[in-house]
Amino acid sequence: MEPSVDVVELISNLLDTGKYKEALSVPNEQKHKDSFKDNCWDLISVIVGKLQDDTIIVKPSLHGACEQLLALIVEASTPEEALLELIEQVEVAKNDAQFGVILVPLQQLLKKLSVKRGRSLEWCLNSISTYIENIPIPEHHLEDKERLLMDCDTNIRRIAKVYSMLPPFYRPFIKELEQSHSNMKAKQIINAFLVSLLGKPLINIDLDPDNNAMSEARQCCSMIIQDICTLEKNIFRVIEYINICHKENQKSVKKANASNDDEIAPYEHREKINMTTLAGLAYTLFSGHFEVPDANIPQVYSAEYTVHTVMLSVVHLLSFTEYGLLAKGIALCNAILKHLPDNATQTLLACSVHFDLCKNLMNVAIYSQYEPLRKEAVKLIGLHINKFVYSGRIMLIKYLIETANHSGMIGYAITLYKNSIDLSLKDATLDKCFTGAQFMNMIKKICNLPHGAESDIVELADQIITSLNFLRYLALRDSENKTGIRDCFQMIESDYLEKLRTGLNMSKAHYEEKMKEIEEGKGLGNDTNISVNVGGNVLDNIPVENKKEIINSALNAFHLIEGLVARLSECININKMQALTMDCE
Known part of the structure; x- marks a missing residue:
């Protein structure tokens, strides 16, 4: 009687020693058939573990042998068992080669499970999107045309490569659904997956058509949009979840996962369908950066509804600090404001967005x-x-x-x-x-000085200068007192200008004294350490010339403000004289 052979160890050793033909022949040998079928679960992890990102280049025969062995496992194994192991392998995949090689047998098994596919398909897609979300995103702080260099980044290229693997995997199931209009749940499962792909990491990448019109990432995004529109003819059915997620976030509602996954609708999985992924969808649909079929965006929805819903996505995108998300928020904001009519009524502002x-x-x-x-x-x-x-x-x-x-x-x-x-x-x-x-x-x-005469004039300089220019404009322009500006003159002079003059005198004296100290300290040697407080910031350990430049800038601002105060007082007096003249007439 021949001793039993560990098929898993046998195939592993044959692959390690480069005996690929022998490894492929094992499943067909009569003495190993039963053992091969019984050990499919363990074989999957061993075979997938042989692959590295460069295997297809340095050892193409090994890569091909692994693909063929997985195909043999699909034929020999129980579909449900093999599927669970492949899903687990997606979740623990150590590189994109392992991730990519799993997709084909995974698709084949799902096709076998045509009747019981619903939950299995959802599990597969969830594991795929989880793998993709974990791809690191670089942030290089590049601007404008420099963003073109992002396509050379290893992680950006990796993202584009992984995304390009996905359409061949899921599109056969979309074609099936196009022929059968009854399986609404399956449509939602695939569509929810596609929407989740528009979140991290794709949302972090520059997709601007002006700078990256032909980038791989843009092409991947375009394909996803086409497929979403194929599955969902009225895209507002998905966009509505922006409002739902926003309300949940306002109430700090965390949707608990039900014990039975069937109880959770595909669009209710917040780890996949959330404000970030939906903001990515809103960006692709409404920014004008991608072509979207007109039929998928019905015009029956009011402009108010569209604006307020999409604006929630804009607000969410603008809450980030990364360039990719902020740039998309800015682009989407620009586009959606065009949908807001001119001279919009103030009643729209009842919406806090x-x-x-x-x-x-x-x-x-x-x-x-x-x-x-x-x-x-x-x-x-x-x-x-x-x-x-x-x-x-x-x-x-x-x-x-x-x-x-x-x-x-x-x-x-x-x-x-x-x-x-x-x-x-x-x-x-x-x-x-x-x-x-x-x-x-x-x-x-x-006319607000938060701390009266003791307010920091340097810190408030922009605000003060604009205020004085505005008041001077109004005193000159509104000679007929249509606004009632004359009724404000006393308040402006006593509560604003008087305190401002006092504050200016105090600030000038302070900065002139600091300048004097610096100039005197300079002649005593380099050991003199004088700190200067400008706009709430202590200027310490700064070269003397730089300190002098900063102080001179502050003093110039004081002189400008003094001139504006004097000019405003003059304009107020002119306006008062005009009022007296009109009264006499």
Whole structure:
């Protein structure tokens, strides 16, 4: 009687020693057939484990032998058992060669399970998307045309390569579904998988058509969109989940996984269908960066619904710091604002997403490390605000002033307010939101020194300069007192200008003293250590010349503000004189 042979060890040794033909002949040998069939589970992990990323190049015969052995296992094994082991191998795959070689036998087994495929298909797709999500994303801090270099990055190329493996795997199942319209669950399973692919890592990659029109990543994304549209004729059925996810996040709802996976609908798996993956879908559909069939985006939905839903995705994308996500948020925002009608009613602002958009655009404009995105964010703030009627604009401008905590941004908000008043003054009748209590309230906000005369003038310089220019403009432009600016003069002079003059005198004296100390310290040698506080920042261990330059810049700002204060006072007096003249007449 022949001793029993460990088929797993036998095939493993034959593959290791390069005896590929012998390894392939084992399953067909009568003495090994039963053992081969009984050990398919263990053989799968051994065979897959032989592959490295470069195996197909340095040992193409080994790669081919592994593919053929897996095909033989599919024929010999019990489909359910082999499928579970292949799914596990996807989850533990150590490289893309192992991941790729598993897809073909996985597809073949799923085809065998045509009747019981539902849950098995979902498990397979979930394991695939989990593998893809774990691919690391590089962040090189490149801007503009430099982003073209991203396609040379190892991980970017890896992502494109892995994504290119997917359509040959799932498209046969889509073709089956096109012929049979009854299996709605299977359609949703595949579509939910495709939507999840638009999240991490693809959402982190630059897909801008101007810079990367022919990139592999864009081509992969285009294929995914086509397949989503093939499965779902009305794409708003998926877009609606943006609202659902947003509401869940607001209420901090965490959907618990049911003990029976059948109880959870494909679009309810939040680890796959969440705000990030849905934001990726919204970007591909509405940014204009990809071709989308018109039939898949029905026009029966109101512009308000479309704007508010997609805007939630914009807000989510703008909450990140990575270039790829921010750039997509900016592009999507630009596109969706075109759907918002001009002179939109302020009632739309009952939806808080508009204020959230302002907040996130403001954060990008102030804090993003990418200058082009900062500039675009500033433009979009103005574009968004100016889409509304005057009363709506004032609500958003007021929100900016109250929440910005940044002198330059507050100054920009004041400029937007000034431009709106200027437009309204050209109309036959001044809009009532620029008069009375609303106007007085805005003037108080614009003339705000948070700490009175002790406020940091340097830190507030942009805001102060813009405020003074605005008040001077209004004193000259509104000679007929349509806004009621004359009723504000006393408050402006006593609560703002007087404190500002005091603050300027204190600040000038402080900085001039610091300059004197530096100049005197310079003559005493290099050991003199003088720290200077500018705009709340201590300038220590900085070369003397740089300190002098910074202090001179501050002193110049003080002189500019002094000149504007004097000019504003003069304009206020002129306006008062005009009022007296009109009274005499």
